[in-house]
Amino acid sequence: MNAIYLDHAATTPVHPDVLEAMLPFYTANFGNPSSTHSFGRGARTALNRFRDFMAKSLGCLPAELIFTSGGTESNNMAIFGVLNANKDGKKHIITTQIEHHAVLHPCERLESLGYEVTYLPVDPTGLIQIEDVEAAIRPDTVLISIMYVNNEVGTIQPIEQVGKLARSRKIPFHVDAVQALGKLPLNLAELPVDLMSLSAHKIYGPKGVGALYVSKNTRLLPHSYGGSQERKRRAGTENIAGIAGFAKALETSLSAMESLVQDVMEYRGLMVSILEQQLGCDSFVINGHMEQSIPHILNISFPGTSTETLLMNLDIEDMAAASGSACTSGSLEVSHVLKAMKLPENVTASAVRFSFGMGNSIEQIETAAQKLATIVKRLRSN
Template structure:
């Protein structure tokens, strides 16, 4: 059975060029970047080159780049590191949204348990936060504002630039989870009012287990991990040299091909959406997410009258990989916290399926998936 992978928002296959970069770095010798000998220096030089690569892509200083073990670690490091540093300045407010990834939401709840004051902003029916609500929540006691760039379940984009400007006016630190948006949306950190930015390699055809945290020079920050002096004392632990080199290669390719990636993803999304309308009937599903402010590679739809669990199980049996929401909770029967925050009816909430596109997907796969979905829908409705 031919497998159709429409779950790129969960993780992506490594690009062949990225695999080559990983293998080359791994074969370069057992170098610890902290060692003084030639092998150590070689490893250190590879990491420095990767840091320079990201600095060029993001328009920031190489010294502002910190490599982590995942996007989750990056999110956590930004939130705990910034919040506790700001606490020394008498700031205890944390502001985020109800649709953030759990790496942010759970970290914020933990900060609340530690005595910080947490404000969780609501979103509208399209999953977008109102700028007015953000402005009302951010004041001179706010320590950290954490707003994701693009949502991993619906693809909805948030007004991070406008919120960041307001946060800066009140001297609050702005953190942006760009894990899902990077590779489809450019980030110019020389212009954007962002103090912390989180990225992850495996969302852009890089290896799993590698992340990045941008920390703007001069931003108050306390490290979350303690041990060695790696990453300028901001992230202790021996660096994953091959993973970092491969991450940089993936980021370089994603940056160079950003417009091509966007156009391909948009083509896939449009093809599947039109295919579902033709094969299934537009009245048998509803689109979830913003029509204008959105990422191009995510399509979230609810098949009203059917359960997402049944649809996903049947799609899987037909060789189509999709998701019910965040990959971190897809094994759970709990309804999506993102769609719940958008105040959907239980019928719409429990029938949602996320299709996400990327490297290797074709128009033929979109057409085939539309037909498969229509067949499954008809079979389930006739029971």
């Protein structure tokens, strides 16, 4: 049978148009954009064109976009860059308990260096409360970092509210928007956000390329040194082919966003409907916020089974799903996100994340849901 890929939150396949846009920069247009000869000038012109297009699409200035190697580097650059630029001796950071490890691990590192970090709690749907953010702010708060869309349960955080609060207190606000790009409208000219992390491979672009938006009013020192690329904020030869792919992926995902949202809503509804028919409404639990979430991510628990066994059986049936973040999926530990949501142990220990995308179809979802129901029935009967 044909494999069914339901792990688009981990990575998406490269769109054919994206690959076509990238290929010339591996062949004829291979110049280094820092070189002064015609090959380099051609690459520099292309780089400027891609930056201009992405900036216009996101509602920011071209000079406010720094190209990186992906979401992890963007998050690290934002956090350490703002703190290194801080001249006031402030050493308090606010984030949440459900951030991606690309934010949590830098915060842990900063704690070892003498910084204090407040990890905001979430309710059982994975949502923070704006009152908790306000209560956590101190005179020495130097940064607030909160993800837009949770990568495990799909819950959307009140970014605009937090941003307005941060602006009123003159605190830089960083948003990890890796899972929001291509799923939600992002207009940086309107959003009260100072820094935003983005990644190409979540929107049908190549792996190994991302971007960090840094508002022109935000001070940030470089995290790496060695060259004057990216206005001396990120040393290293720019990944022109990757950036070409990123720009094309952004164009493709934005043009298809409305129709894709409709498709994945249908996929989500169909999978839940089949599971209800086959297993009963009370035999599984949907994790995350029922309304304030993106439909692309469906995190379901099947009490009476285990995540590891479910994923193994799904894989045997040629179906790809996940236990949570791809960066930690090799670990058998219970998701830190579900733990933070304070869900019952039988729910956290049996959770599987399904994430839908362009490559899926109604037929695939029907097949996947039927096979999933069969697997759950078999495991529960053993």
